[in-house]
Each structure stands twice: as structure tokens, then as C-alpha cells.
Ligand SMILES: Nc1ncnc2c1ncn2[C@@H]1O[C@H](COP(=O)(O)OP(=O)(O)O)[C@@H](O)[C@H]1O
């Protein structure tokens with residue numbers, strides 16, 4: 001066995017230049033694929049996190065029926081049972097953000113517009129999405145105030161300014177009619193038009209009063225202490241809560257379209273890396289084939305004097321694998337500093353592209369993600385391809401006609 | 409003396425050609441332990457075919473090759489690998505050696521495949537290289553050796569594992585006269601000292617008279633089988 005390894009290793013360096021070129025091609029493919037995926041994953045992570053923070057949060061407790069039929073009739077009672085469950089999992093939870101929201105009509109004199117009315121605790125809300133930072137005039141209310149903050153698009157359409165009165169008409173809990181008049185105390189700007197044209201914020205208590213839903217919430221957002229443990233946390237919450245009334249859902253369950261989009265992105269990126277690999281695979285394959293044909297006579301002689309096909313095949317197999325391992329090792333060594341560099345000095349977009357990205361509430365700065373899984377996956381893939389080529393070389397050696405090979 | 413190889417009615421016909429070629433026709437020969445035999449004859453007379461068939465590298469169309477009471481003509485390929493490794497030494501016309509191994513490693517190679525103890529193997533390899541006059545080239549790779557030196561390493565390798573017999577197909581074909589004589593002298597001496605049966609083919613008049621038995625093939629049939637007394 002040792003002699004086989006020795007032979008394989010020495011054979012590798014018979015044609016140094018060719019071996020180095022092949023190893024380099026593996027190395028470059030590895031680095032390219034790893035860098036691409038580290039960027040893509042970093043981008044995706046940032047995008048996901050932004051969306052999660054602006055939309056659903058990582059995890060929510062809802063009424064059991066709310067997800068399928070989001071209406072105020074399916075609000076949850078924010079009572080002892082829920083509070084006890086949260087207290088029991090205190091270590092896993094960073095903070096909670098309660099919300100109650102529903103559609104209403106917003107009116108001023110003769111004009112009306114649809115509005116998404118959301119009751120919030122501003123202090124909690126700011127932790128997850130810094131609403132106060134987007135105020136364009138007036139002030140964000142405190143928990144005990146009684147004025148409204150409305151989005152700038154809606155304010156323009158209804159010609160509402162600070163100090164004007166906003167009238168809300170809608171349906172509250174258990175089909176009660178909800179009506180209310182609120183002073184506009186602040187105007188906030190959103191980048192997404194849909195949000196900017198409909199958003200109305202009220203202090204949580206006022207909103208619960210308006211919806212006639214005392215102490216009830218549509219969503220109780222939970223910020224986990226460790227975002228990698230949300231599945232565990234969701235499970236733990238479900239276990240503690242009566243599933244007839246409550247459920248806990250993660251952002252993946254709450255935004256299935258988003259998850260689908262991410263999966264599609266992953267498929268595209270994987271596809272691109274496969275293009276690199278196919279090119280490299282053919283490169284290795286070409287080298288190995290040339291090597292096989294050049295050494296036919298030697299193979300014939302070795303098989304004549306008593307070396308077994310399996311032993312000879314193993315040598316060629318090991319040579320192929322060694323090329324791959326050298327390439328992967330070099331690739332890891334080369335990719336690590338590159339990925340680290342772009343994590344510390346991220347890719348930064350400027351100009352129109354930056355404005356466009358900002359509009360979605362994202363920073364136009366994308367650090368690479370360092371994930372050992374990316375490094376491993378690339379290594380497995382290259383190794384898998386090489387394994388196939390190695391098996392092919394073995395098969396070739398099993399097919400060598402000893403006499404012809406030795407005597408030509 | 410013991411018979412090492414015995415052929416009975418050995419025939420080989422190639423049918424992959426336009427007209428069938430009768431490369432061997434009813435060859436009945438016996439080789440005894442310690443013999444030093446030259447197979448001679450013009451090009452195309454069947455020398456290579458004969459050596460391939462008795463070396464288990466090729467199958468006869470008809471007849472038997474009996475070695476150690478076994479007819480290797482009917483042996484399966486997978487068995488033949490082992491059989492060749494244990495019983496037969498080979499020297500080819502050229503490219504005998506493994507280019508990435510040194511002389512001493514090349515000579516050890518078959519013993520390595522046979523899993524001989526390391527010490528014994530090394531000692532024997534050195535001894536054999538000494539026997540062929542290359543004790544100063546132990547750690548030299550084939551590319552740094554002349555053609556004659558390479559063939560001497562090949563002879564050392566073929567004999568090192570103490571096979572039942574050694575087959576050499578035109579071992580001097582690529583050598584200059586001096587190297588050719590030198591190689592044959594070494595083969596003759598080792599044949600005697602090691603008492604290993606040696607069969608080589610040649611169409612080279614220069615080296616035929618080194619052999620103690622000369623078998624002449626003509627068109628695949630044994631034309632003459634002569635014995636000479638030499639020292
Ligand atoms: N693989 C083969 N296919 C067809 N004919 C062959 C083959 N090998 C040898 N022959 C023929 O068999 C005859 C004997 O060849 P060979 O044994 O090589 O002779 P020698 O070694 O004495 O020159 C020749 O006529 C040759 O053309």
C-alpha cells in the first residue's frame with residue numbers, strides 16, 4: 001500500500017507544470033465559487049434580516065386562526081398564560097414587540113383613503129425597526145400619548161398636517177364598529193410606496209380602545225436572544241401555550257414567498273458554481289486522460305511483471321484524488337483571506353444603485369458571509385467530481401490490453 | 409534435472425488479420441532447471457509470440473503450457489497476475505523500469521509486490537545491483553542511466569525475486585555491441601550462479617553464442633534445437 005502511495009505521489013511530479021496547472025484550475029474554481037457564494041450569502045442574509053425586522057420579526061405568537069384569516073376577531077389575549085410562557089423562556093428571549101393592526105378608512109372632511117392602522121409600543125418598536133428615525137416632522141408618541149403618527153404619502157393625499165384631526169372608521173373586535181378621531185402629531189416616511197400610502201400608527205392602548213379589543217393583540221413579535229435558535233424557541237412556546245388558542249410561527253412560516261425566493265437564489269448561485277466545476281472537471285479529465293495514454297506502455301509492463309489491475313488502478317486513482325486535494329487545500333488557503341477581507345471591507349454600492357437599495361431600508365454595504373458550510377460544500381463538490389474521474393481512470397485501467405500496451 | 413516448462417502441441421493462429429497467421433505451429437519443447445536458452449529466428453518467426461504464451465501473457469489457440477504441473481493456458485487472467493509475479497521474471501526490449509523509482513527501488517519492486525520482509529528485500533536488491541555492476545547507481549533514476557545500464561537493472565529486477573525462470577524478449581535489440589555483450593555475459597553468469605532458468609529471444613547473431621541451447625524457429629515451427637558445451 002505504501003509503495004502505491006509513493007508511486008502516485010512521485011508520478012504526480014513527473015510533469016510538474018501540467019500538474020501545477022491542473023491543481024491551479026481546481027484552486028481557482030474553488031476560490032471563485034467560494035467567493036461568489038460568500039458574497040451571495042452575505043447579501044441574502046442582510047436582505048433577509050432587513051425584511052424580517054421590517055415585516056414579521058423572527059418569531060410571532062398569534063391567535064391560532066389569525067394566520068389563515070387575519071382579522072381582529074382572531075386576536076390573542078395578552079394574558080397570564082402568554083406572559084408565563086415568555087417568563088419561562090426568558091433566557092431565550094431578548095425582547096417582545098406587541099402589535100394590534102387592521103385595515104380601516106382614514107378620512108379628513110370629504111376625502112377617504114384605506115389605511116393600515118397599527119397600535120404599537122414605540123419604545124419596543126424602535127428596537128426592531130427604528131421607526132422614530134424615519135420621522136419627517138412632528139414627534140413619535142410615547143406609550144401614554146393619544147395622538148397618531150401617519151405616513152407621509154397618506155398625509156399628502158388627505159392633506160393632513162401636524163395638529164390636524166384624522167378620522168378613522170373601521171371594524172373592531174367581534175364586529176363592533178370602530179370609530180375614532182386622533183390628532184396628527186407626527187409624520188413618518190417609508191420607502192415602500194404601499195407602506196407610505198397607508199400606514200397609521202397609534203399608541204397600543206389607544207389602538208386597542210379604537211378596535212374595542214382591550215388587552216388583545218394581532219401579533220406578539222418575539223426577538224430571540226439567538227436567531228439561530230428560533231425553531232427551538234417556536235417549539236418551546238407552542239409546547240407551553242394552549243394550541244386551541246395560540247400558535248407560534250417563525251418568519252419562515254410567516255413569509256413563505258420570501259423563503260421560496262431565497263431558495264431560488266440559492267439554486268441560481270449553485271448553478272453558477274456548477275458551471276465552474278464542470279469546466280474544471282473537464283480540465284482534470286483531460287489531464288488524466290493524457291496521463292493515461294502517455295503511460296500505456298508502462299502500464300502494460302507493470303501488469304506483465306505481476307502488478308494487479310486493482311493496484312495499478314489505485315495508483316491512478318490516488319493521483320487524481322491528490323490533484324484534487326492539493327487544489328482544495330490551496331483553494332481554502334487562498335479563499336479564506338479573500339473572504340475575510342471582504343467581510344472587513346465590504347462591497348459598497350454607490351450612486352443610483354445605492355439609492356435603490358436604500359429604498360428597501362437596507363444599507364448599500366454588503367459584507368461577505370464567512371460560513372464554513374460554504375467552504376465545506378465546495379470541497380465536497382470538487383471531491384465528488386474528482387471521485388467520478390478517479391473511478392473512470394480505474395475503469396480504463398481495467399480495460400487495458402496488457403500485450404498491446406506493453407509492446408507498442 | 410527437473411523440467412520447468414513443458415509445451416505440448418502449442419499453436420497460435422491470429423485470425424484478426426486478412427489471412428489467418430500461424431504464428432506458432434505445434435511447438436513441443438521442454439526447458440530444464442538452470443538452462444540458458446536462446447530462441448532465434450528471423451523477424452516474424454514467432455519468437456515473441458512463443459515467449460508471451462509461455463509467460464502467460466497470451467493464450468495459445470491450441471496446446472498446453474505446463475509449469476509446476478499446472479497448464480497455464482487454461483488459467484484465468486486474475487490468477488495469472490499472481491502466477492507471473494511469483495514464478496516468472498520478465499525483461500522486455502525497452503522501457504522496463506518504473507521511471508519514478510530509483511534503481512534499487514526498481515529491483516525491489518517485485519519483491520515488494522510479493523510482500524517480502526523489508527530487510528531481506530533491500531539486501532537482495534543491493535546484491536543484485538552489485539552483480540550487474542551497478543552498485544554505484546543504487547539511488548539513480550532510470551532517466552539518468554544509459555540504455556545498457558537500464559537493461560542491467562531490468563535483469564537484476566527479474567532475477568531478484570528468484571522466479572522459476574526468466575523470459576527476455578530481444579533484451580539487446582536497442583543496445584550497442586559492447587553493451588549487448590556485457591548484458592549477455594551478465595545473464596550467462598547469473599544463470600550459472602543463481603541457477604535460474606533463462607530464456608531469451610534474439611535475431612542478433614552477435615549474442616547467440618552466449619547461450620548453451622539454441623532453438624531456431626522458422627515460420628512458427630521449431631526448425632533446430634541444438635545444445636552447446638560452454639563454460
Ligand atoms: N497481435 C497480432 N495480431 C496479428 N498478427 C500478429 C500479432 N502478433 C504477431 N503477429 C504475427 O505473428 C507472426 C509472429 O510474430 P512474432 O511472434 O512477433 O515474431 P518475432 O517476434 O519472431 O518477430 C508474425 O507474422 C506477426 O505478423
Ligand SMILES: [Mg+2]
Nearest residue numbers: 455456457578
Ligand atoms: Mg519479436
